Amino acid sequence: MAYDPILWRVRLCHHGSSCSHHNCGFAHNLSDLRPPNESQRLYDRTGQTGVDRWYGQHLTDDQLDTIQSYYQRTPERFLPAWSRALRYCISGKHDVKERHQSWDYGLSMDLELLCLHRKSRLPFRFHEQTWERLEVRKQMFREEHIKEVRQDMDLEWSVNNMQRL
Numbered sequence: 244m245a246y247d248p249i250l251w252r253v254r255l256c257h258h259g260s261s262c263s264h265h266n267c268g269f270a271h272n273l274s275d276l277r278p279p280n281e282s283q284r285l286y287d288r289t290g291q292t293g294v295d296r297w298y299g300q301h302l303t304d305d306q307l308d309t310i311q312s313y314y315q316r317t318p319e320r321f322l323p324a325w326s327r328a329l330r331y332c333i334s335g336k337h338d339v340k341e342r343h344q345s346w347d348y349g350l351s352m353d354l355e356l357l358c359l360h361r362k363s364r365l366p367f368r369f370h371e372q373t374w375e376r377l378e379v380r381k382q383m384f385r386e387e388h389i390k391e392v393r394q395d396m397d398l399e400w401s402v403n404n405m406q407r408l
């Protein structure tokens with residue numbers, strides 16, 4: 244299928260990983276997804292742009308359905324951080340298995356890099372809950388950290404006192 248090179252792997256293929264189209268321009272894995280390639284010309288469609296790689300932007304129901312069906316079929320260790328971030332931002336539920344992921348799942352850096360390389364203006368309208376939910380996660384991590392530091396200090400204090408006895 245002939246495909247606009249600017250939109251190469253910008254969206255997920257509806258045929259899934261079994262797609263048999265020669266040179267299919269869609270992505271067949273969540274980690275294959277790319278932002279629009281603006282090296283030749285601008286990709287100026289802002290708003291609901293049809294970019295499936297998630298940078299915190301608003302997604303249509305159709306996009307969410309497709310991403311979700313890929314998410315469910317992807318083995319845990321192959322899930323890109325942004326897809327975990329999306330799951331978290333939609334559900335608002337913390338997953339203990341994701342504790343090693345940074346508070347924003349690297350989304351701020353992803354977005355910064357995207358904006359650096361894009362020639363058009365800021366690409367997306369944000370999903371309302373994105374940064375709000377990530378801030379909740381940041382706060383939760385901060386509180387955990389403070390608790391851990393306090394526990395360490397308590398332990399150190401009691402060890403020091405034991406030595407003095």
Ligand SMILES: [Zn+2]
Binds near residue numbers: 257259267268269
């Ligand atoms: Zn395909």
